[in-house]
Amino acid sequence: AVVSTQSTGVVEYMRDFLKDVSVICSVMGNAREEEALKLSNIVRDGLLEMGSQLSAEDRRAVTESPGLRILTEGPLHVIRRKALLEEEATSGIITWYQLGRTSEDGGQLGRTSEDGGQPSGQAYTLYALTALLEHIIGTKCFAYLRTEKKLGYSAGCILFDTDDNLGFAFYVQGSRAEAGPDLMQQEISTLVTNTFTSLQNLAGTPEGAIMFEEVKKTVQEKILANAAHRNFYSLLSSLEEQIFSSKGDFEVVEKKVSAVQAVSAERLLEFYQKRFLSEERRVVSSQVYGSTHEMPNTLHEGQVLIEDMLSFREKLTEIL
Numbered sequence: 001a002v003v004s005t006q007s008t009g010v011v012e013y014m015r016d017f018l019k020d021v022s023v024i025c026s027v028m029g030n031a032r033e034e035e036a037l038k039l040s041n042i043v044r045d046g047l048l049e050m051g052s053q054l055s056a057e058d059r060r061a062v063t064e065s066p067g068l069r070i071l072t073e074g075p076l077h078v079i080r081r082k083a084l085l086e087e088e089a090t091s092g093i094i095t096w097y098q099l100g101r102t103s104e105d106g107g108q109l110g111r112t113s114e115d116g117g118q119p120s121g122q123a124y125t126l127y128a129l130t131a132l133l134e135h136i137i138g139t140k141c142f143a144y145l146r147t148e149k150k151l152g153y154s155a156g157c158i159l160f161d162t163d164d165n166l167g168f169a170f171y172v173q174g175s176r177a178e179a180g181p182d183l184m185q186q187e188i189s190t191l192v193t194n195t196f197t198s199l200q201n202l203a204g205t206p207e208g209a210i211m212f213e214e215v216k217k218t219v220q221e222k223i224l225a226n227a228a229h230r231n232f233y234s235l236l237s238s239l240e241e242q243i244f245s246s247k248g249d250f251e252v253v254e255k256k257v258s259a260v261q262a263v264s265a266e267r268l269l270e271f272y273q274k275r276f277l278s279e280e281r282r283v284v285s286s287q288v289y290g291s292t293h294e295m296p297n298t299l300h301e302g303q304v305l306i307e308d309m310l311s312f313r314e315k316l317t318e319i320l
Contacts, residue, residue, distance in 0.1 A: 069313065069316035070098070071284060071316065072316070074302075075302055075303060076283050077303075077304050077306050077312075078285050078304065078305050079284065080181075080287050080296075082295065083290045083291070086291060089291050090173060090175045091184075091287075091292060091293045092290075093188075093288070094285075095169065095188050095285040095286075096160075096168070096169040096283065097167060097275060097276060098167055098282040098284075100126055100166055101126065101165065101166065102127045102164045104126035105123055105126075122258065122259050122262055124256045127161065128219075128262070129267065130159050131222075131223070131256075132215060133268065133271070134158070134168065137191075138157060140191065141191065142155055144191050145172055145184075145191065150179065151174055151183065151187060153173065153174055154173040155174075156171060175290060175292045177292055177293070181288065182287070184287075192277065199265075203265050203269060223253060223256050224253065227253040285303075
């Protein structure tokens with residue numbers, strides 16, 4: 001039956017099927033109401049007409065992830081809001097560093113002819129640097145924020161890799177009276193600074209060199225393990241991800257492994273300093289205050305409060 005089926009038959013079946021069902025389109029993400037309606041109409045019309053009426057502009061609007069913009073460099077952008085439920089005691093924080101394109105070769109990190117260095121020229125170097133940092137600082141996040149400082153019952157850090165956009169986040173959630181989101185953020189900043197100092201002290205030592213090579217080996221093994229196809233469905237999902245990605249790359253696994261192998265300890269320190277500690281960082285701290293904690297009305301040095309999210313977003317004109 002499958003062999004004998006013609007494409008025209010599938011199209012006719014789809015048209016008959018779709019005209020008898022209700023089509024509901026839902027748009028999730030940082031989009032204005034008019035943007036969401038536009039995307040919903042494009043998807044709806046595309047389904048009902050089997051894609052034949054989609055213009056090139058409509059196709060770009062659906063596939064190119066509109067609305068993602070570059071944060072302003074330098075300050076820590078702070079978003080504060082109360083929990084939706086008044087009786088909610090738990091508070092939480094996510095501090096997110098915007099790093100750039102997953103497939104970047106690292107040329108934006110300062111290694112240009114102006115300062116005597118050169119970009120690596122190797123794709124996915126930015127991903128490799130972030131993955132190495134995640135492995136190094138990962139256990140420290142939990143041990144410091146939760147175990148040592150007792151800021152909450154949930155704490156950690158994670159690498160975000162979504163449609164070629166790379167980010168790194170620290171998070172804490174808890175209800176201890178003395179540990180609100182303001183203190184959580186201070187301790188996250190302390191952790192970032194202390195970890196950099198520890199890495200600096202290890203750099204150039206025999207012990208540090210051995211540890212760094214072990215970390216690189218572990219991260220490479222993790223990349224390969226995550227890419228392993230346990231069944232046909234897993235393989236199909238992987239292929240679909242690349243086919244429908246705006247940056248489809250069927251050699252992404254090999255390139256990521258190669259990029260990790262090429263990274264030096266010095267390069268990792270430069271990346272860490274520039275993207276997490278210098279005035280070139282792009283970072284936002286989203287803080288939710290439960291009933292246990294009072295929302296402060298002051299800011300610490302280097303922080304900027306975002307009171308109107310839509311107005312702030314409108315000022316970020318450069319699409320990432």
